[in-house]
Amino acid sequence: MTSSAPRRTVLAAALAVAAGAATPLAQAVVPDDAPADAPADQPADQPATKQKRLVDYHAWTTDAEWSQGAAAGCRVEGGARPGVVIGKPAGTYEYLDPHTHKKSTWEYATWTSPAHTLKVPATEAVASWSAHAPAGTWIAVELRGRYSTGEHTPWYVMGRWAAGDQDIRRTSVDDQKDGKSSISTDTFAIDDPKSGLRLTSCKLRLTLYRKPGTKLTPKVWRAGLMGSDVPDRFTVPASEPGIASGRELAVPRYSQEIHKGQYPEYDNGGEAWCSPTSSQMIIEYWGRKPTPEDLAWVNRDYADPQICHAARFTYDYQYEGCGNWPFSAAYAATYNDLQGVVTRLGSLADVERLVHAGIPVITSQSFLKEELDGAGYGTPGHIMTVIGFTASGDVIANDPNSPTNEAVRRVYKRRQFENIWLRTKRYDANGQVKGATGGVCYLYFPVKSAPSQHRVLRELGIL
Numbered sequence: 348m349t350s351s352a353p354r355r356t357v358l359a360a361a362l363a364v365a366a367g368a369a370t371p372l373a374q375a376v377v378p379d380d381a382p383a384d385a386p387a388d389q390p391a392d393q394p395a396t397k398q399k400r401l402v403d404y405h406a407w408t409t410d411a412e413w414s415q416g417a418a419a420g421c422r423v424e425g426g427a428r429p430g431v432v433i434g435k436p437a438g439t440y441e442y443l444d445p446h447t448h449k450k451s452t453w454e455y456a457t458w459t460s461p462a463h464t465l466k467v468p469a470t471e472a473v474a475s476w477s478a479h480a481p482a483g484t485w486i487a488v489e490l491r492g493r494y495s496t497g498e499h500t501p502w503y504v505m506g507r508w509a510a511g512d513q514d515i516r517r518t519s520v521d522d523q524k525d526g527k528s529s530i531s532t533d534t535f536a537i538d539d540p541k542s543g544l545r546l547t548s549c550k551l552r553l554t555l556y557r558k559p560g561t562k563l564t565p566k567v568w569r570a571g572l573m574g575s576d577v578p579d580r581f582t583v584p585a586s587e588p589g590i591a592s593g594r595e596l597a598v599p600r601y602s603q604e605i606h607k608g609q610y611p612e613y614d615n616g617g618e619a620w621c622s623p624t625s626s627q628m629i630i631e632y633w634g635r636k637p638t639p640e641d642l643a644w645v646n647r648d649y650a651d652p653q654i655c656h657a658a659r660f661t662y663d664y665q666y667e668g669c670g671n672w673p674f675s676a677a678y679a680a681t682y683n684d685l686q687g688v689v690t691r692l693g694s695l696a697d698v699e700r701l702v703h704a705g706i707p708v709i710t711s712q713s714f715l716k717e718e719l720d721g722a723g724y725g726t727p728g729h730i731m732t733v734i735g736f737t738a739s740g741d742v743i744a745n746d747p748n749s750p751t752n753e754a755v756r757r758v759y760k761r762r763q764f765e766n767i768w769l770r771t772k773r774y775d776a777n778g779q780v781k782g783a784t785g786g787v788c789y790l791y792f793p794v795k796s797a798p799s800q801h802r803v804l805r806e807l808g809i810l
Contacts, residue, residue, distance in 0.1 A: 402575040403466040404690050404808050407551075408568065413458070420456025421555060428684075428794055430478075430568030431458045433555050440556070446516035446664040453485075453556040460551045460570065468495060468545035469574030472535040474505040475673040475689040476553075477569035477680035484565040485509035488673075489552040490535060490572070494527065495545045502552060503530050506673055510681050514558075516664040519671060532666050533673050533689075546574060569686050577691075577785055583769040584694070585762055588740020591699035595735030595743050596707050598632045600755035601651055603747040606658075609649060613658045614668045621730040623657035623669045624747040625709045626679055628732055629791050630657075632707060635682035651752070670730075672711075672787065679791040686794055688809055691786040695742070695765045697807060698733050701790070704803045708733045709789035714767040715776060720760055724748060725776065728784065736761075 407413060413423040413431055420437030424430055436454035443450045474488050487507045492500045504520040523530040527544060528537050537544055551570050557563040603624040607617030614620070630636065637656050645652035661678045663671040676687030692698060698708050709732050716725035726748075734756075735743035742764040749755045767773075771785040790809060792800060804810045 400467055401577045401693070402573060402691050402808075403469070404571065404573045404688075405463050406569055406571040406688075406810075407460055408570075415461050417459040418457070421458040421553075424566060428566075428568040430566045431553065431555070432566045433557055433564040436557075439559060442515065442556075444515050446518060451514075452559055454559050455554050455556050457555070458553045458567075462493070462548045462550050463572060464548045465546065465574040467574055467576050468547050470537045470540040470545065470576045472546060472549060472572060472574045473533060473672065473689050474551055475571045475573070475676045475687065476508075476567055477686040478508075478510075478565055478567040478677065479681070480508070480510040480565040481563060482511055482513055483558040483561060483563045485515050485556050486565050486567060487554040487556070488570070489554070490549055491552070492528075492535070492546040492549045495543070495547050498527075500528055500535075500546075501525050503535060505530070505533060505535070506671070508674065508677055510660070510677075512659070512662075517662065517674060518665045519663050521665060532663070533671050540576075545576065549574065569680070569688075571688055571690075573690050575691060577771055579772050581770055581772050581774075582766055586694040586696040586765060588736065588761065589696055589699050591703040591736045592740050593736065593738040594703055596632065596702060596705065598707055598732060598734040598745050599628050600745055600752045601628050601654055601747060602749045602752050602755055603654070604750055605650055605752070606654055609646075610655060610658065613655075613662045616655075616658070618748065620654065620658050620669055621747050622675050623661050623678075624654050625730045625732045625745070626661065626675050626789065626791070627653050627657040628745055628747070629707055629709060629789075630679055630682055630685065633682075633685055633791065633793060635685060670728075672789065676789055676791070679789070684794045685791055688790045690788060690790060690809060692788055692807070693786065694769070695761060698788075699736060700803050700807070702733065702735055704800045705797065706790065706792055706800055706803070709791075710768050711784040711787040712764075712768040713773060713781070713783050715774075718767055719763050721757055722746070722748075722759070727775070727781065 410425050410429040413429055420435055421431045422434035424432045433456045437456050440453050440455045474490055488505045489502045490505050491502045503523050507518050509515050509517050519532045549572055553567050555565045601624050603620040604617055606620055609616035637653050642652045642656055645655045658669050661669045661674050663674055672689045676689050679685050679687035701708055711730050713728045732745040733742055734745050741761045742759045744757050744759055745755050746757045769786045770783050773781055773783045775781050
């Protein structure tokens with residue numbers, strides 16, 4: 348089998364190898380004395396005892412946090428979900444869409460966060476957001492950081508995002524670099540981590556756009572930033588089965604493979620749709636789904652049309668695929684009172700805490716066929732969902748790379764799954780060293796979470 352998310356993983360792997368470091372792990376930890384480059388045949392099977400933080404996640408979500416930013420044409424709108432909206436536009440902007448070649452004029456306003464000092468001086472950073480963007484509006488998200496030398500990065504575009512596709516084409520931006528760092532689709536990375544250069548603080552800038560002369564406005568009500576510095580490693584410390592042993596969440600099961608060949612304009616279904624298929628499973632777990640009107644465009648002969656819908660509305664026209672991490676999280680947040688976060692976790696013990704509280708976790712991993720018993724395939728990159736644990740602590744996953752919906756539920760050995768998910772270096776089928784995504788996950792959860800869910804999310808640094 349080839350990759351279920353080929354373009355995204357190739358970008359991540361190429362970046363990791365070129366930089367001499369792996370894609371990082373949120374609130375992730377490793378032992379201070381763990382080998383940074385352990386051989387693949389010597390797994391670090393002992394639980395971590397002395398740990399250090401590898402990832403810092405920070406979000407702007409409250410009235411007070413939004414009010415601390417610098418606004419030009421934006422205002423803070425309070426309520427149950429405080430956020431920033433267009434007040435009096437700061438001006439107009441002529442945008443040439445690189446994918447439609449259409450030029451159009453937009454009113455805009457900006458909000459710039461205060462600088463956030465990273466608790467973990469970082470080699471990589473990812474922004475994610477939750478927003479409402481009705482037709483006739485869209486947003487751009489940019490990042491500017493300060494290096495450990497005191498110099499600043501440029502303002503890097505982390506995404507130009509619209510909930511729909513009738514106004515602009517949702518897109519990442521290639522060829523952004525300054526000789527010290529660069530952007531690969533949705534990820535900021537230091538070009539040479541071995542030099543010791545790090546990102547020590549970051550700002551986010553949100554630009555909100557609307558059609559001129561209207562009262563329309565997007566509303567951004569969550570802006571998140573993840574910075575991380577994770578060492579190269581083929582293996583990670585093993586975690587012991589814990590609080591979620593024997594717990595399984597009732598998550599719907601959907602196969603990506605039954606969509607093979609559907610909608611070539613959105614990357615042709617099948618193996619390319621692991622991310623939207625996984626996202627849709629979790630969105631529906633929370634009781635949300637597209638309306639019949641939303642799905643009216645889908646061919647009536649296709650089963651599970653909501654998967655086609657998710658693919659269309661997470662599709663990144665520059666990346667030419669559905670694997671843009673923040674776009675997936677932003678899509679989830681278009682559903683009523685859901686929010687989406689891209690982060691990284693440190694072990695399956697963290698996942699167990701979330702599952703025990705009723706929060707499934709969408710994970711990213713790569714592996715050879717023989718590295719994950721029961722999968723029946725190998726892949727340089729794939730998204731699936733962790734929905735529970737057996738009584739002995741093995742992973743229960745909804746794996747969309749399955750021939751039917753009924754076959755989606757899988758049980759994977761705990762140690763195998765944990766290692767392929769958290770490692771940052773691996774060997775491919777030809778024995779070549781490749782990068783790995785290292786603990787990346789999406790978390791989708793309601794704005795009004797249950798007290799137990801809120802507590803766990805706060806303890807893991809998400810809230």
